Amino acid sequence: MIITISNQKGGVAKTTTSAALAAGLKLKGCNVLAIDLDPQGNLSDNVGADNREKPTVYELLKNQVSIQEVIQHTNQFDIIPSNIMLAGLEKEIISDLGKEQRLKEVLANVNYDYIIIDTPPALGLLTINAFTACDEVIIPTTAGIFSASGITQLYDTIRNVKKYCNDNIKINGILITKFNPRSNNNQDMKNLIKKLGEYINAPIYKTFIRNSVVIEESQTRMYLKTAKCTKI
Numbered sequence: 001m002i003i004t005i006s007n008q009k010g011g012v013a014k015t016t017t018s019a020a021l022a023a024g025l026k027l028k029g030c031n032v033l034a035i036d037l038d039p040q041g042n043l044s045d046n047v048g049a050d051n052r053e054k055p056t057v058y059e060l061l062k063n064q065v066s067i068q069e070v071i072q073h074t075n076q077f078d079i080i081p082s083n084i085m086l087a088g089l090e091k092e093i094i095s096d097l098g099k100e101q102r103l104k105e106v107l108a109n110v111n112y113d114y115i116i117i118d119t120p121p122a123l124g125l126l127t128i129n130a131f132t133a134c135d136e137v138i139i140p141t142t143a144g145i146f147s148a149s150g151i152t153q154l155y156d157t158i159r160n161v162k163k164y165c166n167d168n169i170k171i172n173g174i175l176i177t178k179f180n181p182r183s184n185n186n187q188d189m190k191n192l193i194k195k196l197g198e199y200i201n202a203p204i205y206k207t208f209i210r211n212s213v214v215i216e217e218s219q220t221r222m223y224l225k226t227a228k229c230t231k232i
């Protein structure tokens, strides 16, 4: 099963959700590969993957290395890291035939119970590659008007991918993140997101993720542990 975590709005906890889902599935005994498809490389940093010396998803999607050469085994789960090089890929392959299928093609050569793809805050070619390769999409959103209002545009993109690139794709659900139950606005937005979910025929998870300082603190601790931070 290949799951893409996507919302073109920035900062809605796509990467945090990707890391937590991959780690949770691994804890359950599943064989898990995470793919960092965001040039920001936050998921790679989250697990302390080496995205400086070793090849990344950029070289993989350029067909310069095999998938076995880019997979790194961390103490949490396997990961294909990324770095800022990936930001240039779209321009480099824009006129290539089958540019939407690159990730799907390379994933045919691995065997995992779950592959979790973290995407950038954009609906460009990288995200289209993730949608083309996956079975299901999870949409994290904060209970804020801007991240929720982008969901219809995201839905249109998924519909187009379904039509042209991946007949199999479906939305697994919408996950409300960074939720503050004491905020009236968050409660109102939760109801609006429920209506939005009905409109696009996507379920809202009953479980929502509370806003908590612990998340940012633990990500900071993890980042500080990695060698790259000592170089700052």
Ligand SMILES: Nc1ncnc2c1ncn2[C@@H]1O[C@H](COP(=O)(O)OP(=O)(O)OP(=O)(O)O)[C@@H](O)[C@H]1O
Binding pocket: 009, 010, 011, 012, 013, 014, 015, 016, 017, 038, 040, 042, 119, 120, 121, 177, 178, 179, 209, 210, 211, 212, 213, 215, 216, 217, 219
């Ligand atoms: N439940 C939470 N409570 C509080 N802060 C959170 C929570 N989940 C994530 N964060 C914080 O919110 C910020 C954005 O999270 P994250 O990087 O996962 O979002 P993203 O959607 O991947 O962002 P981008 O669009 O830039 O890739 C981070 O600083 C993270 O620590």
Ligand SMILES: [Mg+2]
Binding pocket: 014, 015, 016, 038, 042, 118, 119, 120
């Ligand atoms: Mg991210």
